[in-house]
Amino acid sequence: MSRPARPTRRAAAPLALVALAALGLSACTDKADASANASGGAGGPITVQADDTTCALSATTAKAGTVTFDITNAGTKVNEFYVYAAGDRIVSEVENITPGLKRQLKVEITEPGTFQTACKPGMVGDGIRGDFTVTGTAVAGSADQKVAKAISDYRAFVATESDKLLAGTQEFVAAVKAGDVAKAKQLYPTARLPWETIEPVAESFGDLDPRIDGREGDNPTFSGYHRLEKDLWVSGLQKDSGQVADTLLADVKQIVTKSKGVTPTALTIANGAKALLDEVATGKITGEEERYSHTDLWDFRGNLQGSQSALETLRPVVTERDAALQKALDSRFAELNQLLESHRVDGRFVSYTTLTDADLKALTVSLDALSEEVSKVPAVVETK
Amino acid sequence: MLVSNALIGLREGLEAALVVVILVAFLVKTDRRWALRHVWTGVGAAVALAVVLGAVLTFGTKQLTFEAQELIGGSASIVAVVFVTFMVFWMRSAARTISGELKGKLDRALEMGPLAVALVAFLGVGREGLETAIFFYATTEAAGQGNNQPLLGWVVGLGGAVVLGWLIYRGAVRINLTKFFRYTGVLLVIVAGGILAYGIHDLQEAQFLPGLGALAFDVSAAVPPDSWYGTLLKGIFNFSPATTWLQAIAWVLYVGVVLTLFLRPVPAPVAPAAAPRASVHA
Numbered sequence: 001m002s003r004p005a006r007p008t009r010r011a012a013a014p015l016a017l018v019a020l021a022a023l024g025l026s027a028c029t030d031k032a033d034a035s036a037n038a039s040g041g042a043g044g045p046i047t048v049q050a051d052d053t054t055c056a057l058s059a060t061t062a063k064a065g066t067v068t069f070d071i072t073n074a075g076t077k078v079n080e081f082y083v084y085a086a087g088d089r090i091v092s093e094v095e096n097i098t099p100g101l102k103r104q105l106k107v108e109i110t111e112p113g114t115f116q117t118a119c120k121p122g123m124v125g126d127g128i129r130g131d132f133t134v135t136g137t138a139v140a141g142s143a144d145q146k147v148a149k150a151i152s153d154y155r156a157f158v159a160t161e162s163d164k165l166l167a168g169t170q171e172f173v174a175a176v177k178a179g180d181v182a183k184a185k186q187l188y189p190t191a192r193l194p195w196e197t198i199e200p201v202a203e204s205f206g207d208l209d210p211r212i213d214g215r216e217g218d219n220p221t222f223s224g225y226h227r228l229e230k231d232l233w234v235s236g237l238q239k240d241s242g243q244v245a246d247t248l249l250a251d252v253k254q255i256v257t258k259s260k261g262v263t264p265t266a267l268t269i270a271n272g273a274k275a276l277l278d279e280v281a282t283g284k285i286t287g288e289e290e291r292y293s294h295t296d297l298w299d300f301r302g303n304l305q306g307s308q309s310a311l312e313t314l315r316p317v318v319t320e321r322d323a324a325l326q327k328a329l330d331s332r333f334a335e336l337n338q339l340l341e342s343h344r345v346d347g348r349f350v351s352y353t354t355l356t357d358a359d360l361k362a363l364t365v366s367l368d369a370l371s372e373e374v375s376k377v378p379a380v381v382e383t384k
Numbered sequence: 385m386l387v388s389n390a391l392i393g394l395r396e397g398l399e400a401a402l403v404v405v406i407l408v409a410f411l412v413k414t415d416r417r418w419a420l421r422h423v424w425t426g427v428g429a430a431v432a433l434a435v436v437l438g439a440v441l442t443f444g445t446k447q448l449t450f451e452a453q454e455l456i457g458g459s460a461s462i463v464a465v466v467f468v469t470f471m472v473f474w475m476r477s478a479a480r481t482i483s484g485e486l487k488g489k490l491d492r493a494l495e496m497g498p499l500a501v502a503l504v505a506f507l508g509v510g511r512e513g514l515e516t517a518i519f520f521y522a523t524t525e526a527a528g529q530g531n532n533q534p535l536l537g538w539v540v541g542l543g544g545a546v547v548l549g550w551l552i553y554r555g556a557v558r559i560n561l562t563k564f565f566r567y568t569g570v571l572l573v574i575v576a577g578g579i580l581a582y583g584i585h586d587l588q589e590a591q592f593l594p595g596l597g598a599l600a601f602d603v604s605a606a607v608p609p610d611s612w613y614g615t616l617l618k619g620i621f622n623f624s625p626a627t628t629w630l631q632a633i634a635w636v637l638y639v640g641v642v643l644t645l646f647l648r649p650v651p652a653p654v655a656p657a658a659a660p661r662a663s664v665h666a
Contacts, residue, residue: 078388078610092450096519098389101534103522124604
């Protein structure tokens with residue numbers, strides 16, 4: 001009949017194609033073990049010899065990460081290979097392993113546990129099952145990148161906090177030198193806040209830390225923040241207060257420069273996170289640190305935030321190796337943060353002296369619970 | 385070794401070919417060969433995508449998560465069902481127009497056709513393409529290691545699927561137009577029901593839908609999936625010998641509702657008996 005060569009909307013099919021391709025690629029994961037297999041160890045492929053009645057694995061344990069199975073069908077029936085998690089949840093599968101064929105299955109398993117493998121000759125039934133155990137931490141190959149990222153993230157964090165410290169201290173020092181006691185008092189806790197977040201780094205520079213943050217009696221010459229704290233809250237500004245302020249600023253400038261040059265390891269980041277919580281336990285929750293100004297809760301906030309930020313950079317590593325721990329950390333941090341924030345009035349933390357015994361007890365209990373989880377992190381992130 | 389590979393090739397080939405074959409037969413019978421190129425565009429796009437993605441996944445540094453693979457396959461299946469359903473009813477209305485001798489207006493009805501035609505072809509082939517492509521690379525790899533039988537079997541199976549598709553096509557083209565619409569329509573609905581059930585199974589495997597372990601029936605002993613008849617049933621109707629409740633319910637609902645709608649207002653059928661009885665049964 002008639003053949004009208006109509007103009008057509010040719011774009012439709014290619015569009016659908018592109019959409020599906022995009023969907024496909026966005027759902028991809030990295031083949032994380034590309035190098036790990038070559039590097040050998042326990043990460044090599046596990047061979048599975050399957051036939052119509054048997055399903056023999058060369059190993060029934062593997063380390064967390066990408067586990068590779070090379071399945072060879074030596075039988076006469078078409079086979080399938082499955083990996084199940086608890087409750088028969090399919091973790092992954094490969095179908096259509098026909099006789100004489102070798103197929104590969106790569107399974108990304110992040111959490112340790114007991115799994116099951118199954119060959120299904122003839123593609124029927126529950127298959128020939130076997131237990132399969134996944135242990136501990138992921139192979140080095142895939143973790144290295146995450147650790148490197150954590151280190152660079154942490155350095156960026158330290159740099160940002162250092163800049164804030166410098167800016168805050170400059171303002172504070174200016175107020176002190178101008179003799180504006182009220183303003184200096186107002187600025188004091190917030191200027192110190194970044195210091196408390198990066199304290200583990202700052203402490204690594206032996207002589208500077210006591211000069212900036214030493215308490216009365218710690219040092220032959222009492223200087224730095226706490227000397228100015230005493231001047232502002234107790235004894236009034238002294239003749240040398242301006243000079244002390246100048247020295248403080250010079251010292252802070254030095255420490256800022258040095259802090260930015262620090263190259264931590266995953267382990268030192270994790271240990272630092274723990275050390276910050278210990279600071280809270282020994283200094284802030286006791287009210288010792290800010291004995292004149294009683295602004296301890298600000299320091300508490302700084303330490304807690306520093307600890308949390310440090311662990312945040314390690315999150316991908318911890319999640320990969322111990323997902324349950326990361327979950328526990330998240331909920332403990334949330335709990336303590338919420339408790340601490342309840343002591344803020346009009347955006348500013350209340351004085352330490354207004355806290356009741358019950359308040360302190362609640363904070364201590366929550367802090368201890370968090371500390372216990374954080375103390376597990378170093379062992380998890382340590383490079384094996 | 386050769387036979388089982390051939391059966392897989394046959395099954396995958398039939399699954400991909402059936403919808404396309406009926407689509408082509410329809411276009412040819414209604415004298416719209418000019419629209420055939422859209423079919424081949426869709427088929428070509430699906431094959432190319434499958435081959436490329438298969439190669440990327442086999443040889444590249446990326447792999448698809450199991451859930452993603454099942455989600456793509458399952459979703460594509462369900463989208464394909466939607467399009468095939470529309471196509472069935474579109475064909476029916478087109479059939480009525482033909483009987484009213486209004487062919488001049490027909491091609492306007494096909495205006496949304498290029499999109500639909502290409503998409504149906506694309507989805508019909510594409511939904512099984514990825515797994516087939518990966519399987520194909522595995523067989524060529526075996527051939528590279530000196531074992532040619534899997535690849536040979538695969539070629540024989542795909543060839544068989546093409547021959548079977550061709551036979552279905554010849555048979556469909558030979559019968560008269562009213563019968564053609566009736567039979568292919570019913571066939572398409574049942575095929576689409578199978579694709580729907582298959583897609584649901586994929587989504588169940590990906591844990592997107594529940595009830596993977598709740599089987600409505602399991603006739604694996606009577607219809608082994610690796611037998612030739614199990615393969616044909618799977619290839620043509622996507623029949624799974626171990627079917628979950630969700631799959632079974634979806635199939636019965638879909639086929640029941642759509643077939644009833646398809647067959648209800650019969651515009652004076654020439655062939656009286658067989659087809660309506662089948663609808664009551666379904």
